Amino acid sequence: MAVSLIRLGLRSVAFNLERSAVIISSSSAQNQFKLFHTKPVCQNGVCYLQERGEELETTISVLRRYSKHHGRPEEDRRKRKQGQDSDSDSDSDSDTECKTLERSEFWRRKMRTVHNILDVDKDGLISFNDFVLFGERFKALGHLDDNQAKEFSDIIKLTWEEQWGAIDPYNFVTVEQYLEDMHHVLNDKTLKKKAHRWLPYLFKAVDKDKSGFISVKEFKLFYQCLGLDNEHAAVAFAVIDINGDGKLSMKEFVKLGKDFFFTEDESRVSKMFWGPLIEI
Template identity: 75%
Template sequence: MAISMMRIGFRSAALNLERSAAIISSTSVNSSQVKNSIHTKPQCNGGVCYLKEKPREQRDLMERPVSAICRAYSKQHGRPEEGRRKQDSDSDSDSDTECKGFDRSEFWRRKMRTVHNILDVDKDGLISYNDFLLFAERFKNLGHLDEKHAQEFTQIIKLTWEEQWGAVDPYNFVTVEQYLEDMHHVLNDKSLKKKAHRWLPYLFKAVDKDASGFISVKEFQLFYECLGLDHEHAAVAFAVIDTNGDGKISLKEFVKLGKDFFFTEDETKVSKMFWGPLKE
């Protein structure tokens, strides 16, 4: 009797092993499927459970490099993929740390957050094309730009938006993190870097009240007014950036300071004062 029971036990174990082999064979699980099935929920059919394979688009996202994932992020926020591909093809950077300026200093990131806050004219936490228009209107409303320069200014603002953020659309907006990513991308692209901030001369002409080709501390205060900043901050900043102490800033100096603010991570540069107190 004992021998019979042992035979029955061995036969039962063998049947279980055959069933297990059949299950494994039918699912055909390979190493790549296991990798793609992490964090997925099992689907059970009777007493057998299978791991549901991820949708194709999710598997593609997992297999893409960090820079490609960042581009997908931008596309979701209104940035056209076609334009972004063109920018990437011209880029000097092969770094996968392009996303959100991860390889930039915290000092540089603070500067970019400062400008994002200035360009966010309606203070809703996002930059839209409407914010760009409101920003431009503040300077044009000073009344110091002639009709030709005012039209050129409006056109350049529109062109800048389209080149950096895509369609002129009320639902196309730029978050702080996307602004950091995009400005980091500009610094790594010679073509974009050369064209970036070409509206700076128009800001100068708008506040150069007497059209002298120089701006005084009083005129620099007009500049800060249009940025939404107070006169006290303007006086302090002007005293710092007027390095030769002659009480005036030329167009060339103004544009260089404005660009250096974006391009340098050197905390000793006086250009850090150009766009007002830095945000934390």
């Protein structure tokens, strides 16, 4: 009888121990489940996980993510123009387009010049905010109607997203990355056609009298929006106005703007379009 009672007592103790273990294990699992599935609350780069009314603080190290075409898949980024050279590009009638993997130093100087222009705040990097400020300069002239101004803003945003990906405060484009990006754009037939669709809006923005042509005086407005002075505008206009009629049509303006990016021919007058080239 005594032996039976002892055995019964031991079984009871073992059962209670197992039950306690299950409860503890279950509680721990629930806590862990709750921890992993609790939605974080983030403020000023610091995220908090709410656990039983207490805040478990986790500091997030915010790194600048320099643009590396992260708006496009990796395999698409690395795609070269192999297999595309046989296709003609109706957007440009230049017979000196860059079709090789290596670009000339002349072309690189031109791209550095444009990077400097688009770097409106002059911090050495292009951001979406620079793109917005660039557009605001032209819209501030007051020559675009409401619909044109909205279309211009939409195209600026779309161009950024297609070429440089995410719109966020930490997405920047360095000079070298801009060179690489533009090399990729010009080797991609689809992107190439879209890359400079905002040029007509620059023309309309400086066509003050809405005549369909811009004079040297209106071309100076263009250079002012680029952050360049009137002297450079007068010199450039005299060079690019090949027929000497004192005016540029939209077709001439857009062609010059595109040709600046497409050609490596140093004799082309389009090299003057975006102002004096940056010295190395």
